[in-house]
Amino acid sequence: MTRFREHGEDEIRQWADQIKNGDNRMIARAISCLESGDSRGEALLEKLYPRTGQAFLVGLTGAPGAGKSTLTDRLITHLRGEGCKVGVLAVDPTSPFTGGAILGDRVRMGRHALDSGVFIRSMGSRGNLGGLARATREAARILDAAGFEVIVIETVGVGQSEVEIMHLADTVALVLTPGSGDAVQVFKAGIMETADLFIVNKAERAGAARLVRDIEEMLSLAKGEGEWIPPIIRTEGKTGRGTDELWGGLQKHRRFLREKGQWEERRRTHLQREVQTIIEETMRAHLLQEMNSPSFRKDLDRMQIRQESPRRVARKWLNRLLGGGEEGGGT
Ligand SMILES: Nc1nc2c(ncn2[C@@H]2O[C@H](COP(=O)(O)OP(=O)(O)OP(=O)(O)O)[C@@H](O)[C@H]2O)c(=O)[nH]1
Numbered sequence: 001m002t003r004f005r006e007h008g009e010d011e012i013r014q015w016a017d018q019i020k021n022g023d024n025r026m027i028a029r030a031i032s033c034l035e036s037g038d039s040r041g042e043a044l045l046e047k048l049y050p051r052t053g054q055a056f057l058v059g060l061t062g063a064p065g066a067g068k069s070t071l072t073d074r075l076i077t078h079l080r081g082e083g084c085k086v087g088v089l090a091v092d093p094t095s096p097f098t099g100g101a102i103l104g105d106r107v108r109m110g111r112h113a114l115d116s117g118v119f120i121r122s123m124g125s126r127g128n129l130g131g132l133a134r135a136t137r138e139a140a141r142i143l144d145a146a147g148f149e150v151i152v153i154e155t156v157g158v159g160q161s162e163v164e165i166m167h168l169a170d171t172v173a174l175v176l177t178p179g180s181g182d183a184v185q186v187f188k189a190g191i192m193e194t195a196d197l198f199i200v201n202k203a204e205r206a207g208a209a210r211l212v213r214d215i216e217e218m219l220s221l222a223k224g225e226g227e228w229i230p231p232i233i234r235t236e237g238k239t240g241r242g243t244d245e246l247w248g249g250l251q252k253h254r255r256f257l258r259e260k261g262q263w264e265e266r267r268r269t270h271l272q273r274e275v276q277t278i279i280e281e282t283m284r285a286h287l288l289q290e291m292n293s294p295s296f297r298k299d300l301d302r303m304q305i306r307q308e309s310p311r312r313v314a315r316k317w318l319n320r321l322l323g324g325g326e327e328g329g330g331t
C-alpha cells in the first residue's frame with residue numbers, strides 16, 4: 001500500500017482514462033496487475049470505483065463440459081447484435097493458467113477476439129481461492145468502468161469455489177445437462193438455492209424433458225410465496241436455439257430484483273461480504289505472522305506449564321491485533 005506513491009499519480013490517471021475509453025489492452029494489463037498483486041491495480045481501482053456499478057453481472061455455473069462457454073459465445077453474439085458491450089471472465093479454480101485464454105475458451109469464443117466490444121479473459125487460481133474470488137470481482141469492476149454493460153462470469157464445478165464466485169453476480173444461472181445426474185448433485189450440495197435461473201443445455205438430447213421435470217419438482221419444494229420462481233430454460237448451445245429465451249430470462253430476473261427493491265439489497269450484501277472478507281484475510285495473515293514470533297512461543301510455553309490459559313492468551317493477542325496495544329498478560 002505504501003508503494004502507491006512510487007507510481008506517479010499521472011501514470012495511474014492516464015491509465016484509468018484509457019480504461020474508461022475502453023482500451024482493451026490496458027484493461028488486460030490492469031487485470032494482470034490485480035492478479036499478481038501489483039499495487040498499481042489497487043490504485044487504478046480507487047480511481048475507477050466511482051464509475052462502477054453500472055454493469056449487469058451474470059454468473060454462469062455448472063459442471064465441466066455443460067456448455068457454459070458455448071452458451072456464453074451465443075449470448076455474446078446475441079448481445080452484440082443489440083450493440084451491447086460484453087465482458088467475459090472465465091474462472092477456473094482448478095487451473096493454474098492466468099493472463100491468457102484457456103485453450104478451449106479460445107476455440108469456443110474465439111470468433112469475438114477481434115471485436116473491441118467484447119473482452120474475454122480466463123482466470124485461474126494460483127492455489128488461493130480467496131485471491132481468485134477477489135481478483136475476479138475486481139476484474140469485473142475494471143470491465144464495468146470500461147463500459148461493458150453485461151459481464152458474464154463463467155465458473156466451473158460444484159462446491160465452495162463457485163458459491164464464492166457467485167457472490168459477486170447480480171443473477172446466477174446454473175447450467176445442467178440431461179443424463180448427467182447433475183440435478184441430484186446440485187440439490188444435495190444446496191446449490192439449488194443460489195440459482196436464479198436453470199438452464200437445461202443440450203436440450204436436443206433424450207432426457208431433457210425428464211430433467212426439466214426433476215428441476216420443477218425440486219423447485220416446488222423449495223420456493224415460497226411471492227418469491228422469484230427460477231425459470232427453467234432449454235438451450236442448445238450447439239445450434240444457438242434458446243439463446244433469446246436465455247437472455248430474456250436474465251433480463252426478467254434483473255427487472256424482478258429492481259421492482260422488488262432486491263437489486264440494491266443484493267449489492268449491499270455483496271459489498272458487506274467483500275469488506276468482511278478483506279478484513280478477515282488481512283487479520284488472519286497478521287495473526288499467522290504474530291504466531292511465528294518468539295513472544296508467542298513464550299506464551300505457548302506458559303500455557304504448557306499451565307501458567308496461562310488459552311483464552312487469556314487469545315484475548316491478549318486479539319487486543320494486539322485490534323490495535324489495543326501491549327497489555328501484557330494482565331488482562
Ligand atoms: N450435443 C450438444 N453439445 C453441446 C451443446 N452445447 C455445447 N455442447 C458441447 O459440449 C462441449 C462442452 O462445451 P463447453 O461450452 O466448452 O462447456 P463448458 O461448460 O464451458 O466447459 P468447461 O469450461 O470445461 O467447464 C463442447 O464440445 C460443446 O460443443 C448442445 O446444446 N448440445
Ligand SMILES: [Mg+2]
Nearest residue numbers: 068069105154
Ligand atoms: Mg468453459
